Amino acid sequence: MRDEDLLIRLTQAQGIAGYEKEVRNLIEAEAAPYADEILKAAIGYLIVLKKV
Numbered sequence: 001m002r003d004e005d006l007l008i009r010l011t012q013a014q015g016i017a018g019y020e021k022e023v024r025n026l027i028e029a030e031a032a033p034y035a036d037e038i039l040k041a042a043i044g045y046l047i048v049l050k051k052v
Helices: 002-012 021-034
Strands: 037-040 046-049
Touching: 002 021, 021 037, 021 046
Parallel strands: none
Antiparallel strands: 037 046
C-alpha cells in the first residue's frame, strides 16, 4: 500500500533538529505533484501551496 510505504519512509528518515534535510526532501518530492508552488528557505523551512 502506498500510504504505508510513505509512513515507513517518513518514520525512517533522519530528521534530528538542525538536520531535517532528508525529511524536507522527502516531503517535497511527495507533495510536488499536488502543489501549485513550493517555497524553500536557507534556514530549512518548506511551504507547499495548493491554490483553490
